[in-house]
Amino acid sequence: MKIMVPIKRVVDYNVKIRVKADGTGVDLNNVKMSMNPFDEIAVEEAIRLKEAGSATEIVAVSIGPQQAQETIRTALAMGADRGILIKTDTDAEPLTVAKLLKALCAEEKPGLVILGKQAIDNDCNQTGQMLAALLQWPQGTFASKLALSSGKLAVTREVDGGLQTVELNLPAIVTTDLRLNEPRYASLPNIMKAKKKPIDEKTPEALGIDTAPRLKTLKVVEPPKRQSGVKVKTVGELVDKLRNEVGII
């Protein structure tokens, strides 16, 4: 079975982002970029499935500028077999990404697509679900455990109120949650070997997908600074404030 893992190049999670002075977006100048952490979990899970003998090939796919190739190299160093870069300088929206991935699935015919549940830059949490809908494949989102047997994939999902396990026929779409695994870091020898693994380049045009944005960003602002809290002396006072000032009980 072939596993496709879409990965996104995002601002590193350690970076404290700053909004551009003109309010048009986030300042990306000299900002460290890395693989979206949820996508790292997706790559790790694919590698584990391959190590367990459940998969034969892992294809890492990224959609973005030329520099997204570096993110693909990281996936290759972790253990993916080859990469595909769909090159675009447009900030692709989730539906565009899902359409591009659908077109790629038609070419690659993976048995499983594992994605991060969301990217930490815009937190959309849409691409996996949209891809499943476009392909009309079953989906298991927010996965914290995967078990593959007899051609069926049991996905334990983290949902409000607990865990839910669904069984999917393959091919299927899975989106990863934080507790699915702890991704490995690439070893230095594997980083060197990854240089020799192939990365194909494609364009949205060649796949027949229009990447023009459907959304218009009007303004980007910093979230308001958190106000300091209030100490209450008694439970009665707390209840009174919640009822009469906040109005939530």
Added chain:
Amino acid sequence: MSTAVDTRPVHDEAEDEQILDAIRKWLERDVKPHVLELEHKDEYPQKMVEQMMELGLFGASISADYGGLGLSATTYAKIVTTISEVWMSLTGIFNSHLIMAAAVQRFGTEEQKRKWLPKFATGEIRGGLALTEPDCGTDLQAIRTRAVRQGDHYVINGTKTWISNGIKGSCYALLVKTDPEAQPRHKGMSMFLAPKGPGFRVSRKLEKLGYKGIDSAELIFEDYKVPAENLIGGVEGRGFHNAVGGLELGRINVAARGVGIANAALKESVAYSQIRKTMGKPICQHQAIQLKLGDMATRCEAARLLVEQAARAYDKGERCDMEAGMAKLFASEAAVENSMEAMRIHGGYGYSKEFNIERYYRDAPLMCIGEGTNEMQRIIIARQLVERNPV
């Protein structure tokens, strides 16, 4: 015959970033949370050593032809700095090992390279350099450990001290006198690969001010037999050349450690000074603290650039004794000054064992002493200045 081969690889910036990323992830997840405990117990970081083996660090500078990664000095220095920002001691575990490997790679016979380097590269055999003796360090030609040939082996007697990885390692590049009467003295010196065995014992672990976790030991050789085939290069009398041949890279490494400590002291000071308030505002808004931060940051950048300059010259195969000396001198003093300033900025917390600052303060002076004292570096720099600028 010895074959002095310099395999100096091409340096690749994008690859550097990937390598450093992997190392930062390892440091963040598997090193940082355990440093304080291991440091204060002076406990050997066995698990981290295994992780360093998996990462491939024991083969970092060994040629790819012999199973290593063949990284450039520039890349290697960045790795050393990155790790030293978290726990300088760890760098000693693979650095000393790689200097031993470099002696074989640069001066060993082809047979020795094929036999030893692949095992050094995986970390299957780990060790270090055994040069210093109780009575001599900088004046290496005064060593007294003696090797006498008897048929197909040599018999070695003597004592070595301050040997990094002395307890946990299993093989050392051992500098001895094969002809104590030779004049000049260095012509009577030879270097052997000395695996642990009968007649080779560790007499004690040395207690130190800092540089905790790593096992610095005293080694005693009593009628220790080593096969003649372990004589590096296969010819007697080249030991001093073998030992000093790695000094430039060794000094770049120590300088890189200094940059790491200086950076760590700065980073923690910048963070702390924004949190700690006095007189109603964060201390970073007081000029007294700003003056310190300004100097500390400038020292870090200057030290880093000196290290990069020396490493680049080394990678190009250019003469770099003066450059390596300057990097080592400046970066080690930067580490000492920044750790002291960090302690002043942190006040009582800087003096507390619950924070990292006191560790930087204890670790930094080693950089001024090890790999040729800073006094020696000044002399090397001055002599080179004169030699390169004749009137």
